[in-house]
Amino acid sequence: MTLVLGAIADDFTGATDLANNLVRAGMRCVQVLGVPDASVEPSDVDAVVVALKSRSTPAKEAVVESLSALEWLQAHGARQIFFKYCSTFDSTEAGNIGPVADALLERLASGQTVMVPAFPVNGRTVYQGHLFVGDRLLNESGMEHHPLNPMTDADLVRFLGHQTPHPVGLASRHVLSQGAGATRGHLDALAERGVRHVICDTLDEQDLDVLAEAVVDTPLVTGGSGLGQALPEQYRRRGWLEPVADPGRLARATGSALVLSGSCSRATLSQVKHFLEHHPGISLDPLALAEGDEHLAQAQAFAREHLAAGGPVLVYASADPERVKAAQAALGVARAGELVEHAMGQLASRLVAEGVGRLVVAGGETSGAVVSALRVRELRIGGQIDPGVPWTQSPMIDRDGVLSLALKSGNFGAEDFFIRAFEVLDALSAGESRA
Numbered sequence: 080m081t082l083v084l085g086a087i088a089d090d091f092t093g094a095t096d097l098a099n100n101l102v103r104a105g106m107r108c109v110q111v112l113g114v115p116d117a118s119v120e121p122s123d124v125d126a127v128v129v130a131l132k133s134r135s136t137p138a139k140e141a142v143v144e145s146l147s148a149l150e151w152l153q154a155h156g157a158r159q160i161f162f163k164y165c166s167t168f169d170s171t172e173a174g175n176i177g178p179v180a181d182a183l184l185e186r187l188a189s190g191q192t193v194m195v196p197a198f199p200v201n202g203r204t205v206y207q208g209h210l211f212v213g214d215r216l217l218n219e220s221g222m223e224h225h226p227l228n229p230m231t232d233a234d235l236v237r238f239l240g241h242q243t244p245h246p247v248g249l250a251s252r253h254v255l256s257q258g259a260g261a262t263r264g265h266l267d268a269l270a271e272r273g274v275r276h277v278i279c280d281t282l283d284e285q286d287l288d289v290l291a292e293a294v295v296d297t298p299l300v301t302g303g304s305g306l307g308q309a310l311p312e313q314y315r316r317r318g319w320l321e322p323v324a325d326p327g328r329l330a331r332a333t334g335s336a337l338v339l340s341g342s343c344s345r346a347t348l349s350q351v352k353h354f355l356e357h358h359p360g361i362s363l364d365p366l367a368l369a370e371g372d373e374h375l376a377q378a379q380a381f382a383r384e385h386l387a388a389g390g391p392v393l394v395y396a397s398a399d400p401e402r403v404k405a406a407q408a409a410l411g412v413a414r415a416g417e418l419v420e421h422a423m424g425q426l427a428s429r430l431v432a433e434g435v436g437r438l439v440v441a442g443g444e445t446s447g448a449v450v451s452a453l454r455v456r457e458l459r460i461g462g463q464i465d466p467g468v469p470w471t472q473s474p475m476i477d478r479d480g481v482l483s484l485a486l487k488s489g490n491f492g493a494e495d496f497f498i499r500a501f502e503v504l505d506a507l508s509a510g511e512s513r514a
């Protein structure tokens with residue numbers, strides 16, 4: 080089977096976000112977790128999104144994994160490659176976006192790629208190369224407190240310049256406003272001057288359409304999921320896609336309802352607060368996790384009791400910046416994160432074994448830890464809960480039935496997300512397959 084699009088996502092929620100937009104724009108798409116074996120054949124799909132957990136790993140590891148994903152996607156004929164990173168450009172100065180993009184370009188023998196992080200429906204826009212979250216610059220949006228990759232510079236041309244030895248350029252709104260032809264011409268002119276990475280301004284969906292038309296024939300595109308919502312129309316115009324009746328249909332969801340939250344992003348903190356006003360929840364503290372198994376056992380017992388009473392129930396490590404900093408000062412940044420992620424993975428596998436069948440996970444790294452612990456290999460994408468977050472399903476590993484999973488990016492979703500997600504799932508599995 081020849082793929083139209085092969086995507087490599089640097090975290091699991093980001094992969095789901097992109098897959099969601101591709102499905103909503105009419106592509107048949109599957110999300111695989113990790114690089115599949117060479118023998119795995121994608122069938123009846125136009126796109127595969129390979130979800131990696133490479134956002135916060137050392138750059139060399141991220142490059143090796145991304146190239147291995149590329150090899151698999153190329154072996155299945157992908158016409159275009161999409162490197163998906165966060166709409167808030169999450170990475171450290173020594174981080175992975177530049178090195179991975181450079182390595183992919185080299186392997187694809189291509190001289191240039193666009194960088195389009197914007198996702199306007201979720202308030203991520205780029206103007207004069209500066210990334211905004213709503214009406215705030217990235218570095219004043221709360222992202223400056225991110226536990227793993229605090230974002231302290233909104234100027235993406237400058238920031239990416241720290242991550243690549245190659246020149247970084249800009250396609251400004253002024254250029255985009257002249258249409259796809261002018262934008263293509265601008266990119267070509269930059270390429271002639273050796274500009275390898277082009278940060279693209281994007282204010283709205285129309286800008287995404289212009290960009291998609293300008294780059295549909297380039298071997299590599301990079302960005303957030305916004306570009307993924309615009310590319311399928313360009314593929315259709317080229318006759319590469321068949322019409323699909325309902326690419327987001329899900330099976331009936333069963334089992335009890337659990338929320339695991341390891342995200343400390345602003346949106347998640349308000350979702351945790353809102354959930355706790357209506358349903359039971361228990362917090363996990365990395366300092367207590369470091370002392371032994373007792374703390375995790377208590378959380379598990381609490382969740383089990385409330386799941387038996389009907390659920391939904393929440394287990395959360397989500398904490399405000401001061402508490403996160405205190406844990407990191409005592410344990411180190413990596414160790415604090417690992418303790419929480421390990422605990423979330425353990426809870427997920429134990430509680431799913433006991434009957435949880437509907438699971439919401441908040442946070443990309445947290446989602447990576449949870450789906451790895453659950454040994455989930457592939458996700459079918461269903462209807463959307465909020466922009467960027469669909470319900471997905473995977474076969475249960477050790478028994479019959481399906482596990483319904485919603486992997487929520489830290490800053491996505493309305494305040495009532497953790498509660499409404501289960502209502503949306505009920506509606507989806509009652510036969511209304513699109514939210």
Ligand SMILES: Nc1ncnc2c1ncn2[C@@H]1O[C@H](COP(=O)(O)OP(=O)(O)OP(=O)(O)O)[C@@H](O)[C@H]1O
Nearest residue numbers: 226342344396398415416419442443444445488489
């Ligand atoms: N109380 C805490 N103290 C220190 N670290 C924590 C705490 N709670 C969670 N963490 C860690 O913070 C990190 C949060 O990253 P994660 O990717 O899960 O969320 P996010 O960044 O909000 O989501 P996304 O990447 O989807 O935007 C994880 O490594 C998690 O283990």
Ligand SMILES: O=C(O)[C@@H](O)C(=O)CO
Nearest residue numbers: 093096165166303443488
């Ligand atoms: O692009 C986004 O904001 C999300 O899909 C994401 O990557 C968060 O982890």
